[in-house]
Amino acid sequence: MSLETKDVRKAFGGVVALDGATVKFREGQVNALIGPNGSGKTTFFNCVTGMIRADSGQITYAGQDITRKAPHAIARAGVGRTFQLCRVFPRMSALDNVLAAVRPGGLLGGLRGARHRAEVDRARGWLTRLGIEHLIDVEARNMSWGQQKLLELAGVLMGEPATVLLDEPAGGVNPALLDRIGTLVRELNAEGRTFVIVEHNMDLVMSISDHIVVFDRGRPIAEGPPSLIRTDERVLGAYLGV
Ligand SMILES: Nc1ncnc2c1ncn2[C@@H]1O[C@H](COP(=O)(O)OP(=O)(O)O)[C@@H](O)[C@H]1O
Ligand SMILES: [Mg+2]
The missing domain is CATH 3.40.50.300 (P-loop containing nucleotide triphosphate hydrolases)
Structure with a gap:
């Protein structure tokens, strides 16, 4: 590889x-x-x-x-990547940012029921792993620069x-x-x-x-x-x- x-x-x-x-x-x-x-x-x-x-x-x-x-x-x-100038959606919560990373444009329309819940669990898992689970409902624009970088990384890791x-x-x-x-x-x-x-x-x-x-x-x-x-x-x- x-x-x-x-x-x-x-x-x-x-x-x-x-x-x-x-x-x-x-x-x-x-x-x-x-x-x-x-x-x-x-x-x-x-x-x-x-x-x-x-x-x-x-x-x-x-x-x-x-x-x-x-x-x-x-x-x-x-192959996943992060950006030098960190790319997150400023007006979306941490959770929605991480979900959007794997389902661009399909946030609400994409998955339903058990599969949606599984994706939310996985997103929560990555936020926890990166130490920002307490920010799960916070909009990205209200996070520090470092927290935004961790959030971006969580989104990348969602893609496994x-x-x-x-x-x-x-x-x-x-x-x-x-x-x-x-x-x-x-x-x-x-x-x-x-x-x-x-x-x-x-x-x-x-x-x-x-x-x-x-x-x-x-x-x-x-x-x-x-x-x-x-x-x-x-x-x-x-x-x-x-
Ligand atoms: N989109 C672009 N348009 C014009 N010049 C660019 C562009 N991207 C990079 N460059 C130029 O290419 C060179 C390498 O840039 P870059 O790859 O960003 O370097 P580094 O990441 O090592 O700092 C620099 O001279 C930069 O100005
Ligand atoms: Mg560079």
Whole structure:
């Protein structure tokens, strides 16, 4: 079930966001994708999830070519993601947000009776797991930024993805929540989920990752376990400009 890209290129006008990105993220691992701002990390997620189309190159997931697949097909294949700028419905409750994540547009009309109750139970389960069950009836706009990020993640997990892509999960959240996110990722990974995490908080990245890929200018410049990446001169160079 590894996620692999081969020579993926994506340009926006004259800006080359991905410049021949060849990457392999292994099944069952917590993978991190790090690199300076503008190095193409979010564009990589957008291409992998079908939200934008790569100009060239190939993307495979679990041995299946997903290069030209639509976002819903890639989600169905088992890849879920969160967004750097957190996507929730501000005027909907936490419960409705999580339900909407798996039944877009079909909130009230979709399921009835026992099946609806089962979905509500599952949604409640994820909210509890993420520690925000007390906010179940609260509208997303009345939650803190960190709580909204957990809510978004609960929605993603409702889809039971085998692989979860997180775009800066720790960005703008307080230190206590940071710890919770780290613990959660390790727990969910122990249950069999694969992660790819874009994150700037190096303490978090180094403490939870099995494998790290470092991007610079749209392609990987280094990869390996935290112990190796920590001292890699190319990585220090890309970050510090030395
Ligand atoms: N939709 C877009 N239109 C134009 N340029 C874009 C778009 N998305 C990203 N870029 C550019 O592509 C480069 C990579 O961006 P991005 O993938 O967001 O980097 P990162 O997530 O690593 O910070 C940047 O120069 C950015 O300005
Ligand atoms: Mg980004």
